[in-house]
Amino acid sequence: MKQVGLFLGCNIPFNRPDIEYSARYILKELGVDAVDLEGASCCPAFGTMPSLDIEGWAAASAWNLVLADEKGIDLVTGCGSCYGSLNEAKHHMESHPELKEKVNQIYAKVGKEYKGTAKISNFINFLYESVGLENIKAKVKNNLNGLKCAVQTGCHNLWPSRAYPSNEDNTFYPKRMREICEALGGAAPHYSAITDCCGMGALRSNASDKSLALFKKKLDVIKEELDPDICVIGCSSCLLQFDGGQALLAEQKKLNYQIPALHLVQLTALALGADVDKVAAFAKIPLNGVINKIKGGN
Amino acid sequence: MEESSVNVINLNQCDEEFIKELEKFGAEELKECIQCGKCASTCPMALAGLDFYIKRIIHAATLGLKDVLLEDSSVWGCQSCNRCVEICPMDVKPYEVIQAVRRAAVRVESCPANTYEGLRNLYKNGHAVFPKGFEERRKKVGLPEKPPTLVSHEELRKKFQEVLKQTSLADVAPFKLD
Numbered sequence: 216m217k218q219v220g221l222f223l224g225c226n227i228p229f230n231r232p233d234i235e236y237s238a239r240y241i242l243k244e245l246g247v248d249a250v251d252l253e254g255a256s257c258c259p260a261f262g263t264m265p266s267l268d269i270e271g272w273a274a275a276s277a278w279n280l281v282l283a284d285e286k287g288i289d290l291v292t293g294c295g296s297c298y299g300s301l302n303e304a305k306h307h308m309e310s311h312p313e314l315k316e317k318v319n320q321i322y323a324k325v326g327k328e329y330k331g332t333a334k335i336s337n338f339i340n341f342l343y344e345s346v347g348l349e350n351i352k353a354k355v356k357n358n359l360n361g362l363k364c365a366v367q368t369g370c371h372n373l374w375p376s377r378a379y380p381s382n383e384d385n386t387f388y389p390k391r392m393r394e395i396c397e398a399l400g401g402a403a404p405h406y407s408a409i410t411d412c413c414g415m416g417a418l419r420s421n422a423s424d425k426s427l428a429l430f431k432k433k434l435d436v437i438k439e440e441l442d443p444d445i446c447v448i449g450c451s452s453c454l455l456q457f458d459g460g461q462a463l464l465a466e467q468k469k470l471n472y473q474i475p476a477l478h479l480v481q482l483t484a485l486a487l488g489a490d491v492d493k494v495a496a497f498a499k500i501p502l503n504g505v506i507n508k509i510k511g512g513n
Numbered sequence: 514m515e516e517s518s519v520n521v522i523n524l525n526q527c528d529e530e531f532i533k534e535l536e537k538f539g540a541e542e543l544k545e546c547i548q549c550g551k552c553a554s555t556c557p558m559a560l561a562g563l564d565f566y567i568k569r570i571i572h573a574a575t576l577g578l579k580d581v582l583l584e585d586s587s588v589w590g591c592q593s594c595n596r597c598v599e600i601c602p603m604d605v606k607p608y609e610v611i612q613a614v615r616r617a618a619v620r621v622e623s624c625p626a627n628t629y630e631g632l633r634n635l636y637k638n639g640h641a642v643f644p645k646g647f648e649e650r651r652k653k654v655g656l657p658e659k660p661p662t663l664v665s666h667e668e669l670r671k672k673f674q675e676v677l678k679q680t681s682l683a684d685v686a687p688f689k690l691d
Contacts, residue, residue, distance in 0.1 A: 225642035228651070228660035236654040251661040254669035256639040261593035263631045263641045264682065266615040266624075269539055271680035275635075278673055299593065321679040325672045370594035375608075386599065412557035412594055420627055421590040422563060429561040493654045 218248040219341070220283050220333070222292040222301070225257050226451045233496040234293055234451055237484035238338070240494075244354055244487045245346050252282050252290070258300035262417055265300065269307055273318050276304030281322065283333030290333055291341045293480055295450030296416070298337040299371030299378075305331060306378035337372050338480050339449045340381045343391045348398040356488035357509050358400035364482070365443040365474070366392040366403050367457065369450030370412055386410075392449055392479060399486040403447070408436040415456035430460050431469065438472060445505050446476040454478045462499040475500045485509065522576060531579040531617070538613035545603040546571050552597035552607045563587050567597055567607050574610050583623045588614045619685050633688055636677055639663025639670055 219242070227234045242249040256278050259265065265272040279301060283290050292298050308315040308331060318329055342351060366389075373386040383389045387410055393403035411433045412418075414426035437443065448454040457476035464470035477485075477495060484494045486509075495502050536543060552567045553559045559566035565587040573581050582588075588611050597607035618624050631641040639662060648658040663670045677683075678690050 223660050223662060225640040228656075228662065229640070229642065229644050229647040230650075232647070232651045232654050232656050232660075235651075235660070236656060253661050254666040254673075255662045256673055257635050257641045259635055260631060260641040262589070262628055263635050264677075264680070265593075266612060266628065267619060267681045267685060268616055271677075271682055274676055274680050278676060296593075299595070321676055324679065325675050370592065370596065374595035375598045412560070412592060412596075414557065414561065416592045418557060418561055418590045418592050421586065421625060422561065425561040425563065429557060432560075496654050497650065 216246060216248045217345070218250050218288050219345075220252045220286060220288040220290045221249045222252055222255060222279065222290045222297055222335070224292060224294040224297040224451070225260070226455065227293055230455065231451060231478075231497055233494060233498070234454070234478045234480060236496070237478065237481040237489065237494050238293055240484045240489045241480055241487055245350065247346070250286060250288055252279065255279050255282055258294075258297040260296060261300060262420070270314060270317055272300075273304045273308050273314055274321050276301050277308070277318050277322065277329040280305060280331065280333055281327050281329050284330045288333065290335045291338060292335065293338050293451050293478060295337070295369040295371030296452055298335060301335045302378045302380070303375065305335065334380050336381070337449065339368065339372060339391050339395070342395050342479070342483065344381060348394060351395065351398045351483070355399055355486050357486050359396070359486055360400055360509055360511060362401040362445060362505065362508050363441060363443040364396040364401045364403040364445055364447045365406060365437045365441045366396060366409070367413060367446060367448045367450075367453050368392055368410070369448065369453045372449050373410070392447065395479065396447055396482070399483060404441055406437060406440045408433045411436075413453045413456040413460075415452045415460070419456065427460055427464055427469075430456055431464060434461065434470070434474070438474065443474060444508055445482070446474050447479055447482050448476055449479050451478060458499050473500045475502045475505050477502075522578070524576070526578055526580065528577040528579040532574070532577040534617055535574055535610065535613040538616040540574065540610040540613035542603070542605045543571070543574055543610055546575055546605045547603055548572060549602065551600050551602060555596040555600055557592050557594060557596075558587065558590055563590055567611070570614065571605065571607055571610050574614065582614050583618050583621060586625060588618065589625050589628065622687070629687055632682065632686060636674060636682065636686070636688075636690060639673055
């Protein structure tokens with residue numbers, strides 16, 4: 216059986232465990248053994264160790280990479296920030312051997328060694344490459360029945376491309392999530408703001424109103440160009456903005472429509488037959504229309 | 514930085530040591546910048562309307578305007594999205610410049626309070642984001658109350674803290690690493 220280390224991060228296990236539930240569900244359905252990374256930490260988030268210095272960033276990321284090295288497995292994560300932070304730290308260590316050496320001097324003191332053998336994937340690339348579209352199609356129990364999806368890959372899942380082991384052919388014209396949604400039976404057209412930032416992250420923490428206004432600009436383009444049934448998101452941070460941010464904008468009377476939003480693994484879990492009450496347990500925007508459509512309605 | 518002010522740059526304010534400090538903190542290609550503005554065309558900070566955004570930050574950095582950079586909190590609104598790194602024609606890696614400014618800023622305690630909150634959570638719990646009530650949320654979807662991360666492994670958490678104590682966190686944290 217194929218194995219992969221499930222890297223949880225922070226937002227998924229603590230804020231949106233329905234994404235963790237969905238990730239575990241789809242890996243099982245797809246015949247992949249999800250190995251728990253016992254004692255994993257935060258990636259670390261960009262506003263923490265990466266903002267102190269590169270060495271501290273690399274040392275903190277290496278904690279997780281060492282856990283994967285020890286088990287001889289690769290990692291997969293549903294969080295774009297984790298994907299970015301871990302891969303960038305690894306990239307820094309690969310391109311600066313003296314940095315790797317410094318990190319290993321630290322790890323020698325706790326009886327560990329960073330080798331750098333583990334690859335870090337996200338669920339987009341894992342589903343697209345390691346599982347494959349045909350294998351996904353073969354496992355679909357609830358065909359999405361033409362459900363119109365507006366996809367959001369998320370910036371950290373695309374850039375900096377030099378740090379990533381696998382990526383879109385053109386990172387400014389992403390297609391992989393669209394193809395996955397189509398494999399599940401959905402329709403996922405391109406739209407002009409597909410790579411625009413959702414505004415979540417440091418911007419939301421430090422300039423909330425401007426972050427939400429930026430998000431609304433993107434949302435308005437999605438509504439106007441696609442008028443989709445659902446937004447499908449490749450990053451857990453973006454999902455917090457697409458789901459919670461929309462609810463907040465509606466509450467502030469700044470939005471007169473709401474589009475349901477799910478993480479890619481949640482939508483995949485629905486198509487693979489998981490229980491909607493668990494898959495979307497913490498979704499703020501009701502999914503009634505989505506479920507109705509999957510069940511054969513219009 | 515005031516929105517309406519006319520920005521006449523006083524070159525007497527240039528601090529060459531500060532430029533060296535930024536280079537040491539990762540802004541290695543800073544001097545390659547030609548101020549073409551491609552980074553600003555794609556930067557979420559600029560598009561969201563922050564006055565002091567990537568191109569202007571780099572400009573101030575190339576001139577060594579230490580006070581201007583350390584007094585403004587815009588760098589902390591950077592999304593770390595790396596669009597600028599992707600499209601910069603001079604390979605300045607503008608995001609690395611932002612990080613370098615942050616790294617200089619934390620050393621003079623010029624950062625938002627939530628930076629320390631994240632660092633404290635990371636050190637104490639192994640997670641920078643550590644919201645209350647997660648046990649109930651996890652139970653609702655049939656998962657164990659605690660994830661199999663450092664929150665479930667005290668011995669490993671101590672080891673992780675030993676690692677962090679060997680880093681610059683020990684110098685800049687405004688809390689005790691015990």
